[in-house]
C-alpha cells in the first residue's frame with residue numbers, strides 16, 4: 052500500500068505492507084531508531100510517540116491507518132538546537148539509567164503535561180503508569196516532569 056506519513060514535519064512517501072506497525076516503519080523504513088521496541092504488545096510504553104500531540108503506542112498502531120503528524124524523540128530538537136525542556140529536565144534530574152525507556156518516557160511526559168495531568172506527584176505517577184522503567188528511575192522521572200512542567204508553562208512550549 053502507498054502511504055504518505057508525516058514524521059517530525061517531513062512527509063514520507065512509502066510503499067508498505069498494510070500489516071506493518073508504525074513502530075516498525077519508523078525504525079526499519081525511516082531509520083528513526085530512537086523509538087524503542089520493548090514488549091511489542093502494548094504493555095511497556097517504550098514505543099510511545101505523539102500523533103498530533105497525543106501519545107500513542109506505536110507498536111499497536113498500523114502505519115497505514117495513521118492520520119496526523121507523528122513526533123518521535125528525534126523531532127523534539129534539531130542538531131545544535133536547544134533541547135526540549137523535558138529532555139533537559141531528564142538530564143538534569145538524572146531520570147534514567149540504561150536509557151532504553153527514556154524516549155517513550157519523555158514523549159509521554161510531554162503529553163502528560165499538555166493534557167493537564169501533571170498536577171501533583173501522585174497524578175504524574177498515575178498518568179505515567181503506562182511507561183515502565185526496568186531500572187526503576189521513577190522518583191527522578193517524576194522530579195523531571197515537575198521541573199519541565201514549570202518551564203513549559205513559563206515559555207508556553209508545545210510540540
Ligand code: FES
Pocket residue numbers: 087088089090091092093094095096097098099108109110111
Ligand atoms: Fe509498544 Fe511495549 S513496545 S508498548
Ligand code: FES
Pocket residue numbers: 146147148149150151152153183184185186187188
Ligand atoms: Fe533503564 Fe528506564 S532507564 S529501563
